[in-house]
Amino acid sequence: MTNLALIATLLMIMALAYHMGLTRSRAVAAEHDVRMHSRPGYYGALVALWCGLPALALFLLWSFLAPQLIEMLVTHQLPADMVAGMSDRELVTFLRRVTALANERSVSGGGTSEELAAAAHMARLQTFENLSLVALMAVFAVTGLVVARRNISPQWRARNQVERVITIALAASSGVAIFTTVGIVLSMLGETLKFFTFISPAEFFLGTTWNPRFSTSGTDAQGEFGLLPLLWGTMMVSAIALLVAIPVGLMTAIYMAEYAPPWLRNVAKPIIEILAGIPTIVYGFFALIVIGPFLSNVGDLIGINIRTTSALTAGLVMGIMIIPFVSSLSDDIITQVPKSLRDGALGLGATKSETIRQVVLPAALPGIVGAFLLAASRAIGETMIVVLAAGNNPVLHANPFEAVSTITVTIVNQLTGDMDFASPQSLVAFALGLTLFVITLGLNVIALIVVRKYRQQYE
Amino acid sequence: MNTSAHPNIPSSMVSVGGGESRKSKATGNVKMSAKDVKVFYGNTQAINGIDIDIYENEVLAFIGPSGCGKSTFLRCLNRMNDTIDICRVEGKIVLDDQDIYAPDRDVVLLRAQVGIVFQKPNPFPKSIYENIAYGPRLHGLAKRKAELDDVVESSLRRAGLWEEVKDRLDQPGTGLSGGQQQRLCIARTIAVSPDIILMDEPCSALDPIATGKVEQLIDELSESYTIVMVTHNMQQAARVADRTAFFHMGDLVEVDSTDTIFTNPQNQRTHDYITGRFG
Amino acid sequence: MSITIEQRRQHRLMTIEKSLATRHRKEKRFRRLGLMAVMTGMTLVAILFASILMRGVPAFWQATFFMELYFDPEVIQLEEKPERASGESPSDFNQRLSAWQTQAGLVNWQVLIDRALEDKLSEDLEPSQLRDLRALLASNERFTLRNKFMDDPSLLGQTIEVKMLASANVDVWLKGNIDRDLADARQQLSAQTRAWADQLYEEGIIRNAFSTALFLNTDSRSSPASAGLAGAFMGSLFMMMIVIALSVPLGVASAVYLEEFAPKNRLTDIIEININNLAAVPSIVFGLLGASIFIGYLGLPLSAPLVGGLVLTLMTLPTIIIATRASLRSIPPSIRQAALGIGASKVQTVFHHVLPIALPGILTGSILGVAQALGETAPLLLIGMNAFVANVPSTPFEQSAALPVQIYLWQGNELRNFFEARTSAAIIVLLALMLSLNALAIWLRKKFETRW
Incomplete structure (x- = not known):
C-alpha cells in the first residue's frame, strides 16, 4: 500500500x-x-x-x-x-x-x-x-x-481536550518559524565549518583576492577565496542604491504625508505598493537593456568610460527598486508623529516646511533611521539585479563605473551547475551566505529594536 | 441666528468680573473683531455667523457644552483651521484693522502675533531650552546667543517655570510633569511676544494644583497680553475671565462681563447652562 | 514694562516681515523638491513599464508563413492509421498505434516544407541552397506538421493552407531588430535567406501574426522561435499550489497562536523578533537553506517544483504571519469580550468570531505573500531550477522551470536580438499575473474594509 x-x-x-x-x-x-x-x-x-x-x-x-x-x-x-x-x-x-x-x-x-x-x-x-x-x-x-x-x-470534558489539541497544534505551527531560523543557521554553519577545513577563516575573511578556479575535487589546486573584494563590491552597490533611494524615497514620503491632496494619496499609495512587489528579475532586466546602455552612452558623451554592467548601473536600479520600500516605511513613520506637535510649531508661526524639517523629522528620526537600516539590509541581500547588471568582476577597486561582484552574485555563481557539496568551490557559497545572514541579521535586529522603541514612544 | 448674537457692550466689560478677586487690565481698545464668521467642515456648518469684539489686554473666556463650536471659533482667530483640509471659513476677522483672512495676509506673521496654547501640552521632543528658543530662532528674533539666552530666561520667568527648570535646561521638555509642560508651552508661546494668546482648554489635562498655577499665570500675563481662552469649566471662567462668551450649537448666545453672565444672564439658554440644566 | 513689550513687538513684526520672502521661497523650494521626488519615482516606473511593453508587446506577434502545403503520398509512405478492431485488447492496439507513430516520425517531413517553399519562390534550387532555405522556418515546424498529420491522416494527398512559424532570425530580420546594413559576415542569415525573407514578406506569404507559441509551447533550444512558457508556467503553478497549501494554514495558525493564545513572555518575544527578522532575511539565504537541507540532507530531487515550493513556503510564511497578526490586532477586544461573556471558550471565540472578521485581512496578506513568491528568482537558482527543461511537468516531483527563472534563462540567451523581445514578453506575462493578484488583494481590502 x-x-x-x-x-x-x-x-x-x-x-x-x-x-x-x-x-x-x-x-x-x-x-x-x-x-x-x-x-x-x-x-x-x-x-x-x-x-x-x-x-x-x-x-x-x-x-x-x-x-x-x-x-x-x-x-x-x-x-x-x-x-x-x-x-x-x-x-x-x-x-x-x-x-x-x-x-x-x-x-x-x-x-x-x-x-x-x-x-x-x-x-x-x-x-x-x-x-x-x-x-x-x-x-x-x-x-x-x-x-x-x-x-x-x-x-x-471532551471540549477541553479537543481545544487543548488545537492549541498545541497552533503552538507547533508557530514553531515552524523558529525551526526555519535554526535550520538556516545550522545548515549554513555546518557547511561553513566544512569549508573552513579547506580554507582557514583568516584567509577567507581577510583575503583580498577572489579566484576560486573551477571545481576540481581531488586535485590540490584550490584557488583563492578572499571575501574582501566581494564585500567591497556589495558595499559599493548598496551605497549607490541608498544614495538614490533615501533622498527620493524620503522626499516622496514627506510629500505624500504632508503635502499631497487626498486624491493623489489614494492613487499613489496602491501604485507604490504594487511597485514594491515587482520581481527583482524584472528590475535586473531593465538595468541590463535600458539603464546600462543609457549610462554607457552618457559616459561617452562626457568622456568617462562607463561600463554597461557596472556598480553604478546595478546600484542605480537597485535604488529605484528600494524607493517604494523606503517611502512607504517612512510614510508610516511620519504619519505617526502626533498632529499636536505639528500644531505646536505651526501655532508659533512656522511654515509647513519649517515644521517638517525642524519638528516632524527630528521627532521621527529614530523610526526613519530604522527604515534606512532595513533598506540597507535589503540592498545588501538583493541578488537578481546585481547578477544581471553588476558585471561580475571580483576585484578590489573604487571605480563605480567599473564592473564589480557581490556576495550574492558569487553565491549564485558558485552554487549553480554542479552541486558537489564536498568541494570548497561549492561550500564557499555557504560561508558567504552565513556572512550575508549575519550582516543582514545585525542590521535587521537593530532596525527592529529602534523602530519598536519609536512606536512605543507615540503609543 | 440674530437672536443669539448679542451686541457687545463696552461699558459692561470695564466692570470687574467675579467681584473682589480679579482686577481687569483691559484698555478698552478693540484689538480683534469678528463679523458674521461662519465655519464649515465639508458640507456641515459648525459656526453660524458670529460677531464679537476682543479688547486689548482683557481675558475673554469661551464656555459652552462640548461640540458647541467654541474651540473651532478660537482656532479661526489665528487661522489654525487652515491645517484642516475640509475646513472653510466665511466672514471677516480683523486684527488691528487688518483682515486676517485677506488673500495677501501672511499666516506666518499672523501666528507670530496671535499665539496659541493647546489642550494637551505638546512640547517638542527637544530640550527645554530648545523648546523656548524655537520660536525666536525661527523668526530670526535673537541674533546672538546671549540675546537668545535672555529671551529664554525671561519667557520662563514670565511663565513661572524658571526656578523649577533653570538647572536642567538641556533636558528634554517631554520629561517635565503635565503642569510644567503646559507652562513650558505657554513660555514657548510668549517667547515670540505675541499680541494675543489663544488658549484651548489649557487646564483640561492637568490636576487641580497645576491648574491653579496656570490660572495664576493667566492672570499675570493679562498685564501685557490679550488672552482668549476656551474652557469647559465654568468656575475657571468665573475665576480668571473679565468677560465670558457662551456658545451653543454653533451660535454665540451671549457675551458679557463674567459677572453678568454668571449672575444675571439675559438669555434663557445661558441661564439653563449656567444653572446646570444641560451641558 | 508694557513699553518694552510694545517695542519688542514692533521690532519683532519688522524682523519677521523682512525675512518672510526668504522663508516662503524656502517653503516653495522644499515643496517642489517633494513633488520632484514623486515625479522622479513615477517617471522611472513609467520608463520601466514603457521600455518593457515596447520591447515585449511586438513579441506576441511573430513572423509566420501562410502557404499551401501538399501532403505528398510519395513522401508520406505510411500505412493507414490503425483503428481499434473489435475484440482487440487495448494493449495490442496501443502497440500497433505506437508502431505507426514511430513510422510517422521517420517520414521526412522537412521535404514537404522545402517543396512548398520552392513552389512559392518559383525557383529551382541547387542542393547547396537548401541550407539557406531551411533557415527560413523554425526547425520545430516539421514536428508540428507531423502532429497535424497524425491527428488527421485524411490529409494525405491534399493541399491545405498551413500556418508555420518563421525562424527566430527571420523574425528578427523582418522586424528590423538587427541592423540591416551590417556586413554579411555579421548577419545571422545568409544574403540569400534574407532576400527570400523580404520577397516572401512582400508577397504576403510571411505575415506578422499573433502567435500562441509563447503560451502553449515549452522552452526549446533548437528552435528558439517556438520557445514558450508552458513548462515554466506549470512549474510556477505547482509551486504556488504548494505555497498556498502550506504557508497559509501554517502562517494563520502561528499568527493566531501568537496573537490570541501565547503568554506574553520572553519566549514569545523571541519568536516575534525572529519572525520579523525572517521577513527581512535575503531570499537567497532561503535558497541556501533549500540546497543544504532539502537537497543535500533530505535528498529531494534537484529542479523540482516540490523543493521550490517548500523553499518559497518558508520564505512566504513570515509575510503571512505578520499580515494575519496585524489583521487580528485590528479587531477590537470588545468582540472577544462579548463572545467570552456569553460563555464561549477561548478557542470557540477565536474560531467562531475573531477569525471570520479577520478573514479579509488574512486573505489580502496571503495573496500579497503568494504574489511575492511567484516573482522570486534567486532561491530557485540555487536549487537547480535554472536547468533547461523541455517538458511540461505533470507532477511537482519532476524537473521543471519557473516563470521568473525562465526570464533569467532567456535574458542570457546568446540569440540576443530575438530573446530581448521574448524575455520582455515573458515579463509582461509574469507582471500581468502578479498585478492581477495584487489588484485582487487591493480590491478585497477595499471591499471588506471595516472601521472600528
Whole structure:
C-alpha cells in the first residue's frame, strides 16, 4: 500500500470514528437523561483524534526509521569482505542503487549480481515492513477508537481536550518559524565549518583576492577565496542604491504625508505598493537593456568610460527598486508623529516646511533611521539585479563605473551547475551566505529594536 | 441666528468680573473683531455667523457644552483651521484693522502675533531650552546667543517655570510633569511676544494644583497680553475671565462681563447652562 | 514694562516681515523638491513599464508563413492509421498505434516544407541552397506538421493552407531588430535567406501574426522561435499550489497562536523578533537553506517544483504571519469580550468570531505573500531550477522551470536580438499575473474594509 493510500484510509477511519463518537454521545445522553459536558461534535472529534493521532505518530516515526533500519539489515547481510572493501561513499552509492532496484526502477548498467541479490533481500524486507506498518497502524487506530468511545460519559470534558489539541497544534505551527531560523543557521554553519577545513577563516575573511578556479575535487589546486573584494563590491552597490533611494524615497514620503491632496494619496499609495512587489528579475532586466546602455552612452558623451554592467548601473536600479520600500516605511513613520506637535510649531508661526524639517523629522528620526537600516539590509541581500547588471568582476577597486561582484552574485555563481557539496568551490557559497545572514541579521535586529522603541514612544 | 448674537457692550466689560478677586487690565481698545464668521467642515456648518469684539489686554473666556463650536471659533482667530483640509471659513476677522483672512495676509506673521496654547501640552521632543528658543530662532528674533539666552530666561520667568527648570535646561521638555509642560508651552508661546494668546482648554489635562498655577499665570500675563481662552469649566471662567462668551450649537448666545453672565444672564439658554440644566 | 513689550513687538513684526520672502521661497523650494521626488519615482516606473511593453508587446506577434502545403503520398509512405478492431485488447492496439507513430516520425517531413517553399519562390534550387532555405522556418515546424498529420491522416494527398512559424532570425530580420546594413559576415542569415525573407514578406506569404507559441509551447533550444512558457508556467503553478497549501494554514495558525493564545513572555518575544527578522532575511539565504537541507540532507530531487515550493513556503510564511497578526490586532477586544461573556471558550471565540472578521485581512496578506513568491528568482537558482527543461511537468516531483527563472534563462540567451523581445514578453506575462493578484488583494481590502 502506498503511503498516500494509507493516509487516505486513516482519514476515512477517522471520519467513521467521528461519527461513532457523535452517535455514542447522543445515546449516552439519552440513556442517562443528563446533559453532557460538551456538545456531541466535540465527542466525535475527540474519538477521531484518539483514533488517528497515535496511528499518525507511529506512521511518521516509522517512515523516518524504517528505511534506515532496512539499509542496516541489508548491509549486515552483505558479504563482510565486500563491505570492508568499500569506502563510505561507495557504500552509499551501492545502497542507493540497491534501493532503486528494489523499487523496480532501472539503474545505469543494469546492476551487478550482488546488487540484484541485495535488492531482492531489500524488497522482501520492505514488503514485511510495509505489512507490519499497516497492521500496527490498524491496531493503534482501532484501540484508540474503542477506548475513546467507551470513555464517553457526561463527565468527560471532551471540549477541553479537543481545544487543548488545537492549541498545541497552533503552538507547533508557530514553531515552524523558529525551526526555519535554526535550520538556516545550522545548515549554513555546518557547511561553513566544512569549508573552513579547506580554507582557514583568516584567509577567507581577510583575503583580498577572489579566484576560486573551477571545481576540481581531488586535485590540490584550490584557488583563492578572499571575501574582501566581494564585500567591497556589495558595499559599493548598496551605497549607490541608498544614495538614490533615501533622498527620493524620503522626499516622496514627506510629500505624500504632508503635502499631497487626498486624491493623489489614494492613487499613489496602491501604485507604490504594487511597485514594491515587482520581481527583482524584472528590475535586473531593465538595468541590463535600458539603464546600462543609457549610462554607457552618457559616459561617452562626457568622456568617462562607463561600463554597461557596472556598480553604478546595478546600484542605480537597485535604488529605484528600494524607493517604494523606503517611502512607504517612512510614510508610516511620519504619519505617526502626533498632529499636536505639528500644531505646536505651526501655532508659533512656522511654515509647513519649517515644521517638517525642524519638528516632524527630528521627532521621527529614530523610526526613519530604522527604515534606512532595513533598506540597507535589503540592498545588501538583493541578488537578481546585481547578477544581471553588476558585471561580475571580483576585484578590489573604487571605480563605480567599473564592473564589480557581490556576495550574492558569487553565491549564485558558485552554487549553480554542479552541486558537489564536498568541494570548497561549492561550500564557499555557504560561508558567504552565513556572512550575508549575519550582516543582514545585525542590521535587521537593530532596525527592529529602534523602530519598536519609536512606536512605543507615540503609543 | 440674530437672536443669539448679542451686541457687545463696552461699558459692561470695564466692570470687574467675579467681584473682589480679579482686577481687569483691559484698555478698552478693540484689538480683534469678528463679523458674521461662519465655519464649515465639508458640507456641515459648525459656526453660524458670529460677531464679537476682543479688547486689548482683557481675558475673554469661551464656555459652552462640548461640540458647541467654541474651540473651532478660537482656532479661526489665528487661522489654525487652515491645517484642516475640509475646513472653510466665511466672514471677516480683523486684527488691528487688518483682515486676517485677506488673500495677501501672511499666516506666518499672523501666528507670530496671535499665539496659541493647546489642550494637551505638546512640547517638542527637544530640550527645554530648545523648546523656548524655537520660536525666536525661527523668526530670526535673537541674533546672538546671549540675546537668545535672555529671551529664554525671561519667557520662563514670565511663565513661572524658571526656578523649577533653570538647572536642567538641556533636558528634554517631554520629561517635565503635565503642569510644567503646559507652562513650558505657554513660555514657548510668549517667547515670540505675541499680541494675543489663544488658549484651548489649557487646564483640561492637568490636576487641580497645576491648574491653579496656570490660572495664576493667566492672570499675570493679562498685564501685557490679550488672552482668549476656551474652557469647559465654568468656575475657571468665573475665576480668571473679565468677560465670558457662551456658545451653543454653533451660535454665540451671549457675551458679557463674567459677572453678568454668571449672575444675571439675559438669555434663557445661558441661564439653563449656567444653572446646570444641560451641558 | 508694557513699553518694552510694545517695542519688542514692533521690532519683532519688522524682523519677521523682512525675512518672510526668504522663508516662503524656502517653503516653495522644499515643496517642489517633494513633488520632484514623486515625479522622479513615477517617471522611472513609467520608463520601466514603457521600455518593457515596447520591447515585449511586438513579441506576441511573430513572423509566420501562410502557404499551401501538399501532403505528398510519395513522401508520406505510411500505412493507414490503425483503428481499434473489435475484440482487440487495448494493449495490442496501443502497440500497433505506437508502431505507426514511430513510422510517422521517420517520414521526412522537412521535404514537404522545402517543396512548398520552392513552389512559392518559383525557383529551382541547387542542393547547396537548401541550407539557406531551411533557415527560413523554425526547425520545430516539421514536428508540428507531423502532429497535424497524425491527428488527421485524411490529409494525405491534399493541399491545405498551413500556418508555420518563421525562424527566430527571420523574425528578427523582418522586424528590423538587427541592423540591416551590417556586413554579411555579421548577419545571422545568409544574403540569400534574407532576400527570400523580404520577397516572401512582400508577397504576403510571411505575415506578422499573433502567435500562441509563447503560451502553449515549452522552452526549446533548437528552435528558439517556438520557445514558450508552458513548462515554466506549470512549474510556477505547482509551486504556488504548494505555497498556498502550506504557508497559509501554517502562517494563520502561528499568527493566531501568537496573537490570541501565547503568554506574553520572553519566549514569545523571541519568536516575534525572529519572525520579523525572517521577513527581512535575503531570499537567497532561503535558497541556501533549500540546497543544504532539502537537497543535500533530505535528498529531494534537484529542479523540482516540490523543493521550490517548500523553499518559497518558508520564505512566504513570515509575510503571512505578520499580515494575519496585524489583521487580528485590528479587531477590537470588545468582540472577544462579548463572545467570552456569553460563555464561549477561548478557542470557540477565536474560531467562531475573531477569525471570520479577520478573514479579509488574512486573505489580502496571503495573496500579497503568494504574489511575492511567484516573482522570486534567486532561491530557485540555487536549487537547480535554472536547468533547461523541455517538458511540461505533470507532477511537482519532476524537473521543471519557473516563470521568473525562465526570464533569467532567456535574458542570457546568446540569440540576443530575438530573446530581448521574448524575455520582455515573458515579463509582461509574469507582471500581468502578479498585478492581477495584487489588484485582487487591493480590491478585497477595499471591499471588506471595516472601521472600528
